[in-house]
Amino acid sequence: MKYQKTLSLFALVLIFSVLGYGQVREKGEISGTVTDEQGAALPGAQIVLTGANLFQKSLATTSDANGVFRFVFLNPGTYSAEISLQGFDTVRFSSILVGAGRATSIQAKIVPSKQQKEVTVVAKTVLVETKTPQISVNFENVLVQNVPNSRNFIDIVNAAPAINDNDAYGEAGNVSWGGGGVYLARGSMTSTFKINSVDVSNPAYGMTYVNPLYETIEEVQITSIGASAEYGNFVGASVNIVTKSGTNEFHGALSGNYTGNFLYATNISQHPDYEYQIDWGYNSEVAAILSGPIIKEKLFFSIAGGFAGLKTKYKTGETWETQNRPRTYGKLDYRMNNANTFSMMLNVNPSNHKNYGLWGPLYSLSTAFTENLAMNAIYASWNSVLSSKSYIYVKFAGYKDHINWDPTNPGIPQYVDGSNYAAYGGSQVERKIFSSRWSINSQLSYYADEFLGMNHEFKLGVEYDRAQAGEQKEYSGGGYLYSVPSGDTTIWQGFTGGGLNNLGIIKTPRAYIQDNMKVNKHLYLNLGLRYERPALSARFFSGDVVKFNVLSPRLGFSYDIKGDATTVIRGSFGIYYNQVLTGTYYYCLPGNDDKSVYLLELPTGSFDPTAQNIQDRLDLVTQPQNLVSVYSYGTPVPVDPNLKLNGTTVFSMGFARQLGNNFAVEVNYIYKKGMNRYQIKSLAQHTYVPYEWTDPWIGDTITLWQQTDSNADDQLLFANSTWQKTQHHFIEFILRKNPTNKWAMMFSYVYQNSKSNMPGLGSNDIFGFPDYNVDTDPQYFQNPLQWGRQWMHAHQFKWITTYFGPWGINLSGDFHVMSGQPWAPEISPYYIPEESRPYRSIGSPSILLEQRGSHGSPLSAIMNVRIGKAFKIRATTLEFQFDIFNALNGKYYYRVITQPWRVYSDGTSAYGQPSSLFSPRNSRINVTWRF
Numbered sequence: 001m002k003y004q005k006t007l008s009l010f011a012l013v014l015i016f017s018v019l020g021y022g023q024v025r026e027k028g029e030i031s032g033t034v035t036d037e038q039g040a041a042l043p044g045a046q047i048v049l050t051g052a053n054l055f056q057k058s059l060a061t062t063s064d065a066n067g068v069f070r071f072v073f074l075n076p077g078t079y080s081a082e083i084s085l086q087g088f089d090t091v092r093f094s095s096i097l098v099g100a101g102r103a104t105s106i107q108a109k110i111v112p113s114k115q116q117k118e119v120t121v122v123a124k125t126v127l128v129e130t131k132t133p134q135i136s137v138n139f140e141n142v143l144v145q146n147v148p149n150s151r152n153f154i155d156i157v158n159a160a161p162a163i164n165d166n167d168a169y170g171e172a173g174n175v176s177w178g179g180g181g182v183y184l185a186r187g188s189m190t191s192t193f194k195i196n197s198v199d200v201s202n203p204a205y206g207m208t209y210v211n212p213l214y215e216t217i218e219e220v221q222i223t224s225i226g227a228s229a230e231y232g233n234f235v236g237a238s239v240n241i242v243t244k245s246g247t248n249e250f251h252g253a254l255s256g257n258y259t260g261n262f263l264y265a266t267n268i269s270q271h272p273d274y275e276y277q278i279d280w281g282y283n284s285e286v287a288a289i290l291s292g293p294i295i296k297e298k299l300f301f302s303i304a305g306g307f308a309g310l311k312t313k314y315k316t317g318e319t320w321e322t323q324n325r326p327r328t329y330g331k332l333d334y335r336m337n338n339a340n341t342f343s344m345m346l347n348v349n350p351s352n353h354k355n356y357g358l359w360g361p362l363y364s365l366s367t368a369f370t371e372n373l374a375m376n377a378i379y380a381s382w383n384s385v386l387s388s389k390s391y392i393y394v395k396f397a398g399y400k401d402h403i404n405w406d407p408t409n410p411g412i413p414q415y416v417d418g419s420n421y422a423a424y425g426g427s428q429v430e431r432k433i434f435s436s437r438w439s440i441n442s443q444l445s446y447y448a449d450e451f452l453g454m455n456h457e458f459k460l461g462v463e464y465d466r467a468q469a470g471e472q473k474e475y476s477g478g479g480y481l482y483s484v485p486s487g488d489t490t491i492w493q494g495f496t497g498g499g500l501n502n503l504g505i506i507k508t509p510r511a512y513i514q515d516n517m518k519v520n521k522h523l524y525l526n527l528g529l530r531y532e533r534p535a536l537s538a539r540f541f542s543g544d545v546v547k548f549n550v551l552s553p554r555l556g557f558s559y560d561i562k563g564d565a566t567t568v569i570r571g572s573f574g575i576y577y578n579q580v581l582t583g584t585y586y587y588c589l590p591g592n593d594d595k596s597v598y599l600l601e602l603p604t605g606s607f608d609p610t611a612q613n614i615q616d617r618l619d620l621v622t623q624p625q626n627l628v629s630v631y632s633y634g635t636p637v638p639v640d641p642n643l644k645l646n647g648t649t650v651f652s653m654g655f656a657r658q659l660g661n662n663f664a665v666e667v668n669y670i671y672k673k674g675m676n677r678y679q680i681k682s683l684a685q686h687t688y689v690p691y692e693w694t695d696p697w698i699g700d701t702i703t704l705w706q707q708t709d710s711n712a713d714d715q716l717l718f719a720n721s722t723w724q725k726t727q728h729h730f731i732e733f734i735l736r737k738n739p740t741n742k743w744a745m746m747f748s749y750v751y752q753n754s755k756s757n758m759p760g761l762g763s764n765d766i767f768g769f770p771d772y773n774v775d776t777d778p779q780y781f782q783n784p785l786q787w788g789r790q791w792m793h794a795h796q797f798k799w800i801t802t803y804f805g806p807w808g809i810n811l812s813g814d815f816h817v818m819s820g821q822p823w824a825p826e827i828s829p830y831y832i833p834e835e836s837r838p839y840r841s842i843g844s845p846s847i848l849l850e851q852r853g854s855h856g857s858p859l860s861a862i863m864n865v866r867i868g869k870a871f872k873i874r875a876t877t878l879e880f881q882f883d884i885f886n887a888l889n890g891k892y893y894y895r896v897i898t899q900p901w902r903v904y905s906d907g908t909s910a911y912g913q914p915s916s917l918f919s920p921r922n923s924r925i926n927v928t929w930r931f
Contacts, residue, residue, distance in 0.1 A: 026196045026221075026242040027383070028098035031070040032106035034063045034083055039521075041067030042110065045085040053077035053247055055335045056297045064388065066449050072391050073341060073383040074098050075245055076140070076219045083108045097127075097738060099138035100221040100242045105130055105565060126565045127664035127738055128656045131457075131516055131524050133556035133570035135225040135652065135668055137161070137746070139800075142739045144217050146802040146812045148866040148883035148924075151214040151257075151285065153241050154186040159800040159814060160222045160237075161732045161748035164188075168236030169224055170672055170728035170754045170792070171648065173206060184209050184351055184373060190236040192579060196243055196345055198379045198397040199233070203435050203506055204469035204583040209375045209401055212347050213306045213327045215253060215289045216243045225652045225670050226572035229512035229528030229554045230443075230461060233579040235648040235674075243345065245333050246300030250292035255928040259283040265889060265921035276920050277361050281311030281320060283924075289329075297335065304329040314361035319368070321355045339385040347377045355408075362422035366611075367414055369407040369427045376400050389447040398438035405431045413477035415614045417607075418484035424609035426476045435469035455518040462511040469582045470503035470539070481618045484830065485604060491830060494598040494621035498633070502591030503539035504582030508532060514554070521563040526572075528554035534580040534645075538589045541636075545588050548645045550577050566658040577647040584646075585639070587680060588718050592633035598626040632714065637680055640719035644676040666734040674726035674756075682713035693836055697900035697911075698825055698849050704838045726756040745801035754792045793818040802866075810868035810881070820857025823896045825849040825911070831901065849900070855912065857896050863887045868926075881926035889921040 034045040042063060049059040053075040063069045081093040088110040098104055106126055129136075137160045149155030154165055162169045166188055173189035187193050189206025200210040224237040231238050261280045287306030294301055310323040327349040334342045353371040357363070379397035386392060405427065412426030443461040480495040514528040530552040536545045556572035582589065600621045607613065654668035688705040695702070729752070736746045795818065802812035826846040829837050838847070868881040895915045902910040 026076075026100050026240065027073045028076055028100055029070060029072040029074055029103045030079065030081065030096060030098060030106065031068070031103055032081075032108055034067045034069065034085070034108045034110065036088075037109060037111055039109075041065070042085060042088075043067060045069075045083055045088075045108075045110070047071075048082045048084075049079055050082075051077055051079035052249070053245070054079075055247070055300060055333065055341065056338075057248070059338075061388070064449070066455075068447075068449055068455075070388075070447065072385065072445075073393075076100050076138075076242055081106065083110060085110060087112055089113050095738070095740065097140070099140070100219050100240060101223070102129070102136070102138060102221075103131055107565065126658070127662075127736070128565055128568050128658045130558055130560045130565045130568055131518075132228060132526050133226040133558050133572040133652065133654065134223060134228065135654065135666075135670075136221065136223040136227075137734075138222075139220045139746075140739045140744065141218050142741075142744045143746070143800060143802060144220060145215075146810060146866070146868075147800055147814050148812060148864040148885065149814060152186060152211055153214075153217060153220060153239075155814070156217075156220045157187070157222060157237075157239055158816075159746070159798055161734055161798065162730055162750045162752065162796065163222065163224075163237055164793075168234075169670065169730065170726075170752065171236035173236075184211065186211065187239065188236050189581065190234065190578060192234040192238050194238070194240040195347060195377055196379060197240060197395065197441075198345075198377055198399060199437060199439065199465070200377055200399045201233070201437075201579060202401075202469065202581075203437060203467035203504070204433075204471070204581060206579060206581050206583075209349075209373065210241075210347070210377055210399070211327075211349055212241060212243060213287055213289070213304050213329050213349075215255060215287050215306070216302070216304045216329045216347075218242045218244045225650060225668070226556055226570070226654075227554070227574065227576075228459075228516070228526060228556075229514045229530040229552065230459065232510065232512075232530050232532065232552060232577070235576050235578050235646075243329065243331060243347070244289070244291055244302045245331060245343075246291040246293060246302045248293050248296050248300075250290070251931070252288070252290035252292075253928055253930045254286075254288050255926065256286045257284060257924050257926040259922065259924045263923040263925075264919075277314050277316070278919070279313050279315050281313070283310045283312075284308070299335075300333045302329075302331045314358070316361040317358070319355050319358060319365045321353070321358060321368075323351065323353045325349065325351045341383045343379075343381045343383075345377075345379050348375070350374045357405075357427055359423070360421050362420055364422075364424045364609075366409045366412070366425060367423045367427055369405045369430075371403060371405055373403045374401060389449075391445045393441075393443040393445075395441045396439075397441070398436065400436040402432065402434040405429070407476055409476075409611070411477050412611050413475065413479050413481055413614050413618050415481040415483075415609050415617070417609070418482060425481075425611055425614045428476060428480055429473050430476050431471060431473035433469075433471045435467070437465065437467040439463055439465040454520075457514075457516040459514040459516075460512070463509065465506075465508045465510070467506045467508075468503060470501075472501045474499035477615065477618075479618045479622060481614060481621065483607075486601070486830070488604060489601050490604045492600045492602060492617065492621045494600075494618050494626070496596050496598075496622050497593045498595035498631070499593040500591055500633070502582075502586075502589040504545075504585065504589055505537050505539075506534060506580050506582065507537070508534040508580070522560045524558045524560075526554065526556035526558075530554065532577065536580055536582065536585060538591070540590045545585055545636075546580075546639045546643060548580070548643075550645050550647075551575075552577060568656045569654070570656070571653045572651070574650050575647060576650060577645045580645070584678065585718065587633060587637045587716075588639055590636050592636075594634040595631040596622070596627060597629045597631070598622045599628045600626045632716070637716045637718050640717055642720075643718065644720055646676045646678060647674075649673045649675060662738045662740070664736055664738075666732075666736075668730070668732045668734075670728070670730040670732070672728040672730075674724075677721040677724040677726075678718065679721035679724070680716055680718050683715040683717060684711040684713050685709075686711060691836075693832070695827070695849055695900075697827075700849055702847075702849060704832075704836070704847070706838060724757060727754070729753040741804065743801075743803045745799070745803075747799045748797070750796040752792055752794055752796070792822060793820075795819040808870035808872070810866065810870065810879075812866040812868070814864040815862070817859065817861045819859055821896075822853035822856050823898055824852045824854050825900045826898050827900070855896075857914075861888055861890050876929060876931040879926075879928040879930065881928070883924040883926065884921065885923070886919065886921050 034042045043065045045063040079096045084090045171190035185207045187207045193201045193208040219242040221240040285308040289304035291302035305328045308325040313320045331345040351373040355368045356371045357368045377399035381395040384392045407427035409426040414425045414428040416423045441463045446458045448456040482493045510532045512530040535547040552575045554574040558570040561567040651671045656666045658664045693704045731751045733749045797817040799815040865884045865887045871878045897910045897915045900911045
């Protein structure tokens with residue numbers, strides 16, 4: 001009978017596994033061994049676990065024949081364990097920190113009692129990970145909720161070493177490429193984003209629109225280098241937002257915050273062109289959260305709701321932009337018994353943005369539009385303890401979003417005056433964007449002690465994931481108009497076509513197996529293999545656009561030098577592949593229209609940008625004789641049948657040391673090498689001749705290349721590039737403190753040295769932008785000016801901390817110091833006289849005038865500070881907090897003006913100066929009542 005039950009459970013696991021996968025878990029575990037003073041295993045010891053985040057008052061287990069015990073599926077938090085055995089002193093471990101997706105290991109040595117009464121020993125908390133070589137960061141609740149930031153989870157992520165909004169460990173991807181909803185999009189498209197292990201990465205562009213109500217965040221887990229086979233679909237980092245669950249006690253909070261114009265300081269520069277351009281009507285948010293038991297030790301809930309409002313305008317304008325963002329959250333946990341727990345979650349964060357699209361102070365109100373975004377994420381999960389050594393985890397999850405742009409003046413083209421970047425007419429485009437993702441996942445864990453002379457932790461996981469993303473877009477009024485002065489004439493550019501109505505569907509089965517084995521007291525080995533088979537198909541298309549079969553080996557070791565989990569040497573090797581994104585294959589999907597570009601040079605004169613005049617000028621410019629290029633989007637670009645998935649190879653070595661009971665230090669070296677970059681190339685062969693050209697701004701003479709043939713680029717292929725190269729070297733130092741009710745902090749320093757010969761921005765080439773024979777064009781392939789990475793910060797210092805002093809005083813800070821990004825002067829070919837202009841049949845990339853990276857932006861330092869005071873009112877707490885952002889009131893060079901001809905309004909040069917600045921010193925008032 002017992003054998004039949006075991007078979008039934010195993011069959012059930014297999015059934016779920018057909019439609020499941022191994023995923024990042026939002027739960028943690030505690031494991032350990034009980035030994036005597038000589039290190040001999042002690043079976044039969046009772047271990048009782050207690051903690052405020054347990055679903056029951058306590059959990060109990062006994063050590064097995066090898067002295068081993070485990071507690072799994074634990075909510076993140078702090079726990080205590082009491083270990084007792086007849087005839088031995090009782091040992092109590094306090095402040096055992098459990099993080100999402102992490103296994104906390106403790107070693108209990110108990111000694112025979114010398115007295116008739118029991119003696120309690122308070123043991124040391126272990127801070128160093130000994131089981132795996134994984135480099136990961138968990139930001140616990142005490143840091144998440146007390147450090148001053150914009151109340152967006154990405155600010156916590158950006159406090160991690162070598163990670164910023166646009167990149168993670170050298171793998172860059174600008175979130176603005178995501179199109180609509182940019183002000184809500186967060187994260188590099190080379191990372192993957194999850195909420196309670198639900199993948200909410202946008203299937204088109206990789207970033208995420210999910211931003212859960214800040215009060216609901218329990219912990220943020222970030223995993224990158226040395227990750228086991230459980231982790232996939234990223235080359236940067238895996239980010240998991242863990243939200244709160246209810247417990248046996250009722251807890252809640254009401255909060256509100258406010259920022260207004262009077263809370264902004266003077267600007268960071270006296271130059272009129274640097275004056276901060278934004279007036280704040282208000283930036284405020286109210287939120288409420290309540291959690292607790294419905295049935296104690298059985299059924300628990302956590303619900304939250306909030307509303308954020310933002311009202312801003314350019315100082316020189318009269319139009320106010322408003323953003324309204326209501327958010328709701330709900331979670332239920334049902335503990336059926338000690339072995340089985342069920343959970344469900346719903347997170348909703350819509351947004352309404354009126355008068356959006358005013359990209360600068362000179363934009364006319366007529367160019368604005370209303371943007372509406374809806375974003376919903378759900379999941380249902382089952383955790384089950386099958387035996388003392390086997391566990392199963394099953395989850396169904398999904399999310400859905402859509403974004404609509406509704407122009408204020410539909411049907412009217414937009415015109416942008418390139419001399420001052422003023423915009424007139426209507427919205428540039430009318431568009432609808434939508435995406436969704438559904439998956440069912442399962443993971444089976446089995447602990448085999450003394451198998452082949454070693455202790456093993458086997459994990460088997462599988463997934464089936466279906467994601468889709470689509471977009472409908474067209475130029476408002478059928479076209480777009482742009483003008484730029486050039487001496488005594490003005491170059492007028494007109495654009496028509498370029499509409500799209502496409503849908504990409506990604507179906508991905510995945511599976512992995514992982515073995516974390518303990519060879520002896522000192523050595524752990526980690527062997528894993530991940531398999532993925534993503535396939536992309538499209539609406540109106542029969543068959544797959546692209547299909548991959550990829551294997552990701554993960555190898556690692558950790559060596560506990562003393563055998564007491566205080567000093568560890570570790571290393572790892574792994575291959576990581578990027579997620580398949582529909583945006584990567586934009587040119588390969590049906591449903592696109594050809595885009596035509598027209599040029600007409602006219603004598604400079606006044607132009608009255610009325611709607612009718614814009615339409616008339618657009619009609620004039622877009623005459624057939626003015627056609628200069630056609631971007632062939634209408635016919636899908638074929639994909640090389642031998643295409644390989646974009647990825648990176650990673651090697652790391654590290655050292656970790658615990659300092660006393662509260663601190664741990666890590667030093668890591670990381671090497672990454674990109675592979676399988678993408679390129680849309682022309683099958684036409686071209687010839688070029690060199691000539692020397694001296695630019696009038698810098699005065700340097702460079703070699704340009706003229707294309708001498710007229711062969712059409714009408715046969716294209718989406719393929720892997722054979723010439724693009726990227727490599728990264730990192731050295732990182734991390735000092736972290738065990739978070740307590742008094743003090744928590746993390747400090748990091750990262751040195752980065754990255755190289756790439758990719759043209760353009762130098763960010764991760766996961767999009768197949770048309771390069772059109774870049775590999776045969778000497779201007780790009782042979783030109784050494786391309787080396788360097790735009791997003792690289794050679795030196796990065798980060799410090800995040802919160803301290804609770806006497807009298808309810810709280811002091812917190814988030815401090816970033818980063819060296820400037822590399823840059824070089826560059827111009828558009830249109831600023832070269834026509835007789836000297838380098839000619840390429842399609843496209844006109846910028847031309848570098850000096851070595852990329854020959855200049856660097858100045859050092860930037862951003863400090864955010866919080867001062868708080870808490871008042872105890874019976875069993876509740878009332879907190880008043882005052883946040884100061886950019887407390888140093890310093891410059892932050894996000895981008896630099898690289899065009900040497902650019903000048904300020906007073907005629908002075910703007911070359912080499914920041915094109916966008918961090919907002920000046922500003923403040924926020926917060927009030928929170930907790931109970």
